[in-house]
Amino acid sequence: MSWFSQFLKSSIGKKLIMSLTGLFLVLFLVVHLSGNLQLLSDDGGESFNMYTKFMTSNPLIKTISYVTYFLILLHTIQGIMIWRQNRGARASRYAVSSTKHTTFASRNMGALGTIILIFLLLHMYQFWLQMKIDATEMVVYGDYEPVKDLYALVAVAFKQPLYVIIYVLSMIVIAFHLRHGFQSAFQTLGLNHIKYNGVIRFLGNAIAILIPLGFAFIPVFFYLFR
Amino acid sequence: MKLTLKIWRQKNNSTPGKFESYQVQANEHMSFLEMLDVLNQDLIESGKDPVAFEHDCREGICGACGVVIDGQPHGLLKGTTTCQLHMRFFKDGDTVTIEPFRAQGFPVIKDLVVDRSSFDRIIQAGGFISVNTGQAQDGNAIPVEKEDSDASMDAAACIGCGACVAACPNASAMLFTSAKVSHLALLPQGEVENEKRVANMVKQMDLEGFGNCSNTYACEAECPKEISVENIARLNRLYFKSSLASE
Ligand code: HEM
Ligand code: SF4
Ligand code: FES
Numbered sequence: 475m476s477w478f479s480q481f482l483k484s485s486i487g488k489k490l491i492m493s494l495t496g497l498f499l500v501l502f503l504v505v506h507l508s509g510n511l512q513l514l515s516d517d518g519g520e521s522f523n524m525y526t527k528f529m530t531s532n533p534l535i536k537t538i539s540y541v542t543y544f545l546i547l548l549h550t551i552q553g554i555m556i557w558r559q560n561r562g563a564r565a566s567r568y569a570v571s572s573t574k575h576t577t578f579a580s581r582n583m584g585a586l587g588t589i590i591l592i593f594l595l596l597h598m599y600q601f602w603l604q605m606k607i608d609a610t611e612m613v614v615y616g617d618y619e620p621v622k623d624l625y626a627l628v629a630v631a632f633k634q635p636l637y638v639i640i641y642v643l644s645m646i647v648i649a650f651h652l653r654h655g656f657q658s659a660f661q662t663l664g665l666n667h668i669k670y671n672g673v674i675r676f677l678g679n680a681i682a683i684l685i686p687l688g689f690a691f692i693p694v695f696f697y698l699f700r
Numbered sequence: 701m702k703l704t705l706k707i708w709r710q711k712n713n714s715t716p717g718k719f720e721s722y723q724v725q726a727n728e729h730m731s732f733l734e735m736l737d738v739l740n741q742d743l744i745e746s747g748k749d750p751v752a753f754e755h756d757c758r759e760g761i762c763g764a765c766g767v768v769i770d771g772q773p774h775g776l777l778k779g780t781t782t783c784q785l786h787m788r789f790f791k792d793g794d795t796v797t798i799e800p801f802r803a804q805g806f807p808v809i810k811d812l813v814v815d816r817s818s819f820d821r822i823i824q825a826g827g828f829i830s831v832n833t834g835q836a837q838d839g840n841a842i843p844v845e846k847e848d849s850d851a852s853m854d855a856a857a858c859i860g861c862g863a864c865v866a867a868c869p870n871a872s873a874m875l876f877t878s879a880k881v882s883h884l885a886l887l888p889q890g891e892v893e894n895e896k897r898v899a900n901m902v903k904q905m906d907l908e909g910f911g912n913c914s915n916t917y918a919c920e921a922e923c924p925k926e927i928s929v930e931n932i933a934r935l936n937r938l939y940f941k942s943s944l945a946s947e
Contacts (some may be wrong), residue, residue, distance in 0.1 A: 480943075484939075485913070556912050560871075560912055564869075569797060570799070574921075575867075576921075580915065580917070581869050654915075664934065664940065
């Protein structure tokens with residue numbers, strides 16, 4: 475296995491890990507958002523609560539969720555290590571440094587990622603942990619078994635303006651992370667060709683805008699209309 | 701034209717450096733290096749230590765003359781080395797900050813001169829082809845696709861100046877290494893040793909203390925030879941192949 479560990483420790487190997495985990499997390503965000511949009515349906519939380527019940531009990535989905543936790547951890551640890559190493563590669567800083575040719579996002583992936591991490595911890599504490607420690611109420615829909623009322627938890631949280639603001643700001647941070655990250659991941663994979671660079675850039679920008687916008691819409695909607 | 705120069709002065713790599721201000725009288729026809737020559741003449745005549753800077757060809761082909769001018773390696777002009785930058789791009793009364801390339805892989809020797817032998821060691825690790833001496837072969841006996849020879853020539857334009865490292869927020873040497881890998885990899889004579897070459901050159905690049913590429917593309921924008929980051933994607937592909945799918 476030494477050739478493999480050597481590959482993973484090389485600068486390009488580390489980048490491959492960032493790229494693959496990053497793209498997996500983008501996929502996760504798409505699935506997560508499409509599930510969460512059920513919060514918007516006007517049925518007192520039935521469809522959303524039944525959906526979370528399914529997501530937390532289906533063995534296949536449970537396995538995927540453990541893979542997701544692991545990959546977030548891997549992406550985060552690797553990202554922080556790369557960031558530290560990159561800072562070390564220029565120990566003496568420029569007095570004047572030009573930012574003319576680089577985007578804000580590309581220069582600040584480490585900082586953006588760290589903010590995302592802090593947000594994730596808050597987010598997990600607020601919803602995931604409360605559900606895990608059974609701090610939620612139970613509700614019964616029709617003839618089904620009682621399910622956890624995660625919908626009520628969300629509805630209460632998003633009546634607080636502070637949370638709404640934190641969530642919206644965090645989504646802006648994710649937007650920037652994705653704006654650079656998506657196309658960067660393809661370059662890392664070695665996919666750079668005029669035939670499809672335009673498509674990748676377009677898709678990256680669309681994803682970087684639409685996913686965070688979708689997520690940010692939920693707290694704002696709850697605050698204003700529920 | 702009269703300029704104020706803020707120049708990084710550093711005795712050697714073990715002494716901390718600092719900026720010193722100088723006034724210089726230049727004219728717009730001078731190159732940037734000629735303007736520094738004028739400054740140094742003034743310094744020598746007044747018994748002071750002249751500013752050390754590197755230069756050789758002064759015609760934009762050797763890659764020796766890199767310094768960072770107002771935050772940009774080789775200055776503000778696109779696709780141009782410091783020696784080819786002329787003073788007409790500055791205005792009378794300007795203050796210009798001149799610093800050395802800053803990277804762990806490029807330790808300062810003196811003032812604006814940095815040690816770029818890390819690049820030489822990357823080349824020594826694999827930036828060559830092995831050929832036996834003897835009768836030269838007929839060039840036309842080996843067909844090369846036009847597209848490949850064009851891409852190879854574009855990569856071969858790299859003059860090893862190090863501006864890519866200097867411009868990169870991570871001080872990464874990926875553009876240089878990828879150019880040196882690409883110009884050989886695309887031709888039949890170089891392709892033979894691709895896997896070993898890529899593995900060894902990337903290994904040496906990592907050993908030299910350069911940062912990891914974040915795809916900011918600052919390198920491509922500042923490269924005096926406008927080497928494309930497509931070469932970095934090619935390097936990545938070749939490295940994956942060499943590490944994960946080699947024979
Ligand atoms: C939902 C969350 C996240 C998603 C979807 C995501 C996505 C991505 C993507 C697609 C990339 C580009 C990979 C490449 O350049 O090859 C990336 C890079 C990066 N991510 Fe994330 N990320 C997330 C969370 C985080 C977190 C929590 C951190 C924590 C510090 C982080 C730190 C980084 C860093 C430092 C990079 C740049 C790596 C480099 O310079 O090559 N990310 N991310
Ligand atoms: S890639 Fe460009 S900037 Fe880098 S060493 Fe070669 S010529 Fe200089
Ligand atoms: S002195 Fe040779 S490129 Fe400038």
